[in-house]
Amino acid sequence: MSSASSVIRVGLLGCGTVGGGVVQLLRAKATYLEARLGAPIEIASVLVRDPGKERVPELDRKKLTSNPDDVLGDASIDVVVEVMGGLEPARTLVTRALDAGRQVVTANKMLLAHHGAELLERAAARGVDLAFEGAVGGGIPVIRVLRDSLASDTIESISGIVNGTSNYVLTRMQKEGLSFDEVVKAAQALGYAEADPTLDVGGGDAAHKLAVLAMLAFGARLDGVKVPTEGIDTLEPLDHVFADRFGFVVKQLAVARDRGAAIELRVHPALIAKDAPLANINGVLNAIALEGRALGPCLLSGRGAGDMPTAVSVVADVVDVANARRSGASGRMTRAMKLTPRALAPMDDVETRYYFRFSVFDRPGVLAKITGALGERGVSIEQMVQQGRGTGDVPVDVVILTHESREASVQAALAAIAREGFVARPPRMIRVHG
């Protein structure tokens, strides 16, 4: 405990664009931070790959090192900030920092999705804190809102747009009628999508973030959990057209729900009513909607990625853990989280409304067979639209919106319909949110 020391010493693991942003903000807000913490913050050392490289903002060369021991072995360091990303060496270095009794801040969602519970429990056992606001939602303060809510409320569900690339792609598909491939190419050219966009548009990145949010909201041990995940890569412009006709927009949604006996986690495209706040979170913006028992609904939105928004979150965490360190309260925030293993509800048990699009040859009795296959399994139809009339070999689209139904029944009905000869291609299904 260094509450008597007159300076708060911070060690950085990594100094890319987020790390540079952290350095910049710590300098810009030095006066406020000193008043808030009762001591100035000093950057003690920075682990980088190449200490010889020019950096913006400029750092004292003597503080740069390529040897992790210079940061982790320095007992005078109060707070270690990990902004390298990726699983290794981040996991090893964060573990070492916790073991050495440092307060740790990380912005690494992949690390937390895979080893969050393990690291939080290690931190709790060592009597230190692990803070991770920057790991989910960039500058959106969702982690601290969840953490503060836990002090007074019970979180029942989370629904989020947590991948900016996917949201950018869907927004342009919807507003400009473009195809998935066209928009992804444009997004790559603009730097909004990676050369290999799979982790974003396939839903993997959103699943990581969802696992971190659910861990915190529900106190659940979810390390490496397999979140049922569907990407946006199978959506077609026509789905946006029909969604619009029914009063919806399509968004890529991450959903977590505490169902008591089990936790429901899922990432997939969803139809959202046009006038719902989540439906109007466009472009690269992210949003997270919480539902608290006492709080009711709460929506947080902002830039879900980007160096400076993430740096804002990292610095807010540095303040929290430095404060705890200086006042001898290290570890309390983390210990209070107490994680327990929780079962994951199977997708089969999900109940929601559904949108189906069947591409069928327009023969007599087709609609009766479709509605029959649904009705037999208790899937009841709310609205149905047939787009034009087919001319022999050209299939037509039949779009159906259901009442609330059980996923298992829906999947069985769709499989039965897919086997019919009048079906030109596999039926498409999108879940309806809310």
Place this chain on the structure above:
Amino acid sequence: MSSASSVIRVGLLGCGTVGGGVVQLLRAKATYLEARLGAPIEIASVLVRDPGKERVPELDRKKLTSNPDDVLGDASIDVVVEVMGGLEPARTLVTRALDAGRQVVTANKMLLAHHGAELLERAAARGVDLAFEGAVGGGIPVIRVLRDSLASDTIESISGIVNGTSNYVLTRMQKEGLSFDEVVKAAQALGYAEADPTLDVGGGDAAHKLAVLAMLAFGARLDGVKVPTEGIDTLEPLDHVFADRFGFVVKQLAVARDRGAAIELRVHPALIAKDAPLANINGVLNAIALEGRALGPCLLSGRGAGDMPTAVSVVADVVDVANARRSGASGRMTRAMKLTPRALAPMDDVETRYYFRFSVFDRPGVLAKITGALGERGVSIEQMVQQGRGTGDVPVDVVILTHESREASVQAALAAIAREGFVARPPRMIRVHG
């Protein structure tokens, strides 16, 4: 400093519905709170008007008192929570609690709008904290987001829907084509509007909240500041119809902007583009949009009032100030806010787009006179619609949307047009947001 004590003792000033919610949440989350704080929270005493009254949740009769000294004079109390509302006796009691070295939590927006700077400075001088999350936006954690953002960022502007009654009225006017009076009556019947709704629909309540937000965001001494305020009571169904035609909805907005030399504060109806997130905050929901230099845009939305959401905010504050108290860091959070006097920018200097609706007799040359009066003063027209053709004595509506213009020029042009003989009634003006 009671960091060695084994219990955190809380005194309540008032125990109405919010206070009751606080008691309920403190009990429901006792285990988490003890882990988080390192000590259990105990309700030591509760100031009420009538200690004999039945209460839900039940409280030990011995803890109820009608004598403020029983709470304020008890040196063993760590945290005083004021949930009485109103200016007096709240101001006197909060002042006494701060002077006695207690950590104080309040949910009283009126008190803060009038005496916030005075009370915060008194708290800072006494080395204690004054926390007030519950005062603005009910359960929306805007105060802590602003406070945390200050650690790392510079807030540039705030735009909020902060009065649930006004938003409820506008939402129903817009969606159902009803008149202001009709909806207010319905809202009163449902308990969403007071018997005298002036403070809500006139904008006064929103102005109080805006003053509190701006004080915190800009570090400005704004006690009793006169915020330029317009209510929603002059809006007509036709304004919603035209807004819709131009792609907008009408919302009652509170705007604060740091313009460097001065702070701009205003509360008034505003047109917001339909696909902006703020435009889709409906019914009694509130929302606050922040713009941070590093953070970019950030939107927070939820129930802006109500006992349980407000109680959630109060308990979150109790955790913060109790934490500080236990760790000998009382007063740091408040001291870091350091308020300075800031000038208020005159409304004349506001620059924005405008919507005008003129009710005119359809005579030759009328449009030329209107556009001339605007053009002369540099108010340039973006769109113009004339609704139908007048028949002699029946006036027609001419609606104009301007490019960005200066308020002083707009007011001068409107005054000139109002003096013309062809004008059937005073021109209507609504500012356009964003």
